[in-house]
Amino acid sequence: MTAQTAEQRDLTAVIGLEVHVQLETETKIFCGCSTRSDGDEAPNTRTCPVCLGLPGALPVLNEGAVEAAVRVGKALGSELPEETRFHRKNYYYPDLPKNFQITQYDAPICGGGEIEFSVDGERRTVGIERAHLEEDPGSLAHAGGSIDTAEYTLIDYNRAGTPLMEIVTKPDFRSAAEARAFLAKLTEVLEYLGVFDTTRDGSLRVDANLSIVDATEVGAEGDIDAATLEAANRTEVKNISSHKGAEKALAYEETRQKNAIQRGREVEQETRHWDESRGITVSMRSKEAEKDYRYFREADLPPLRVADWTERIDIPELPDARRERFREAYGLDSESASKLTSTKQVADFYERVADRFDPTLAATWVADNLLGELNYRDMAITDVSERLDEFASLVELVDTDEISVKNAEEVVLRRMLDDGLAPGAVVEAEDLGKTDGESVAAAVGEAIEDNPEAVEDYHAGEEGALNYLVGQVMAATGGSADPGTVNELLRERLEP
Ligand SMILES: Nc1ncnc2c1ncn2[C@@H]1O[C@H](COP(=O)(O)OP(=O)(O)OP(=O)(O)O)[C@@H](O)[C@H]1O
Ligand SMILES: [Mg+2]
Ligand SMILES: [Mg+2]
Numbered sequence: 001m002t003a004q005t006a007e008q009r010d011l012t013a014v015i016g017l018e019v020h021v022q023l024e025t026e027t028k029i030f031c032g033c034s035t036r037s038d039g040d041e042a043p044n045t046r047t048c049p050v051c052l053g054l055p056g057a058l059p060v061l062n063e064g065a066v067e068a069a070v071r072v073g074k075a076l077g078s079e080l081p082e083e084t085r086f087h088r089k090n091y092y093y094p095d096l097p098k099n100f101q102i103t104q105y106d107a108p109i110c111g112g113g114e115i116e117f118s119v120d121g122e123r124r125t126v127g128i129e130r131a132h133l134e135e136d137p138g139s140l141a142h143a144g145g146s147i148d149t150a151e152y153t154l155i156d157y158n159r160a161g162t163p164l165m166e167i168v169t170k171p172d173f174r175s176a177a178e179a180r181a182f183l184a185k186l187t188e189v190l191e192y193l194g195v196f197d198t199t200r201d202g203s204l205r206v207d208a209n210l211s212i213v214d215a216t217e218v219g220a221e222g223d224i225d226a227a228t229l230e231a232a233n234r235t236e237v238k239n240i241s242s243h244k245g246a247e248k249a250l251a252y253e254e255t256r257q258k259n260a261i262q263r264g265r266e267v268e269q270e271t272r273h274w275d276e277s278r279g280i281t282v283s284m285r286s287k288e289a290e291k292d293y294r295y296f297r298e299a300d301l302p303p304l305r306v307a308d309w310t311e312r313i314d315i316p317e318l319p320d321a322r323r324e325r326f327r328e329a330y331g332l333d334s335e336s337a338s339k340l341t342s343t344k345q346v347a348d349f350y351e352r353v354a355d356r357f358d359p360t361l362a363a364t365w366v367a368d369n370l371l372g373e374l375n376y377r378d379m380a381i382t383d384v385s386e387r388l389d390e391f392a393s394l395v396e397l398v399d400t401d402e403i404s405v406k407n408a409e410e411v412v413l414r415r416m417l418d419d420g421l422a423p424g425a426v427v428e429a430e431d432l433g434k435t436d437g438e439s440v441a442a443a444v445g446e447a448i449e450d451n452p453e454a455v456e457d458y459h460a461g462e463e464g465a466l467n468y469l470v471g472q473v474m475a476a477t478g479g480s481a482d483p484g485t486v487n488e489l490l491r492e493r494l495e496p
Pocket of ligand 2: 018166168
């Protein structure tokens with residue numbers, strides 16, 4: 001080891017992501033096969049000559065996929081070209097029986113753009129290189145689960161031809177945590193656009209690129225010049241299917257590469273595989289160069305004019321804008337505004353409740369109570385979207401003081417979710433109607449009469465005695481009296 005490598009160098013990680021997202025369409029991108037799996041379908045049943053790549057079968061572009069891609073482009077602030085084209089990317093691997101993937105090359109549907117997100121309370125902006133449309137390959141099942149030890153592999157082409165969008169970022173990330181925060185934001189935006197179904201298995205897959213550069217190469221703005229980026233040997237980690245997986249794989253790669261460099265070894269430019277169960281990346285092959293793919297024009301698909309689509313398609317209000325509007329229009333704090341805009345469905349639900357009640361009360365009920373109880377049950381807002389009227393009538397019962405907040409939260413809401421009951425039915429079944437003023441007053445009188453010692457203690461200045469008496473009244477009214485009112489009534493009655 002030379003003297004130079006023996007001392008610790010100050011190193012920085014450089015990260016760029018290629019994110020493959022399945023666009024939500026009814027049918028595949030180049031044929032009429034369904035994209036919807038019914039859960040326990042047999043392999044290779046949702047297929048036809050086109051997605052099986054049989055000779056002579058001709059692709060026909062799905063308009064739904066183009067529309068979704070245009071939405072994504074608009075949300076990213078990309079440049080949408082007048083015209084876009086498709087290419088064949090040639091490679092030999094059993095997940096694609098044609099031996100090429102129809103994708104885009106020099107005229108992708110989206111060029112440039114950026115995404116802003118927060119990480120550790122700081123705002124970051126990451127550039128988008130481009131985003132293009134392509135077909136998803138089939139899926140491989142390695143016997144025993146591991147690609148490097150399997151004896152054989154099974155192939156299922158049901159997934160083949162699902163519309164994919166590959167969103168390629170600039171190498172603008174400097175840490176694994178940033179990459180993860182970006183993925184969360186991207187997912188949120190895609191979900192708002194209605195082009196992405198997060199619950200679909202494998203709907204988001206990431207290739208994570210990482211290289212290490214000397215910290216001295218990083219400018220004041222975190223910028224690194226193109227020649228340095230080009231010269232740095234990067235690894236591309238494939239097979240990552242979750243945000244958390246991406247963060248873990250990148251953190252692993254960062255440590256592995258930094259250790260190699262600190263020991264004076266060079267990092268090899270290669271493709272690596274993320275082994276989720278072992279939590280490590282393993283070498284697969286040297287990184288293919290662009291020329292290996294022999295890209296050429298897909299002659300079976302004519303160039304597509306996107307200009308008309310771009311004009312016609314509008315996108316909804318995006319998460320950041322909606323968050324800001326919630327803060328201003330409804331006077332919510334940042335935390336509630338964030339919670340209530342976490343998905344478009346939650347935000348829509350909240351706005352419908354806020355239309356009927358005081359927005360702050362609506363925020364407490366949706367953000368704290370409802371989302372909390374749903375989360376606890378592994379349910380989503382979409383499970384109760386149809387029950388907005390019932391939910392509103394629960395808030396109404398509290399708002400008009402007919403039941404106590406405690407009973408509304410702990411009894412009514414829970415039984416609504418667990419047993420599918422309407423709030424009125426729960427109130428009746430559990431006899432939760434608030435005790436009227438007279439019976440509370442009577443219970444207060446009784447508590448004073450039955451507990452002379454506590455009364456004496458209270459008069460002797462012991463505040464604890466009052467709490468004891470409040471407890472007695474609450475017990476006598478079955479918890480339906482308002483503790484604050486009981487407290488006041490007792491003080492009044494005990495005044496000398
Ligand atoms: N020095 C670097 N360190 C880390 N990431 C880098 C570096 N230079 C480029 N990248 C990132 O690598 C990714 C390159 O993706 P791109 O799709 O353009 O090419 P590719 O990976 O060679 O092609 P393929 O789609 O065939 O895998 C981008 O996300 C880019 O930001
Ligand atoms: Mg790529
Ligand atoms: Mg790549």
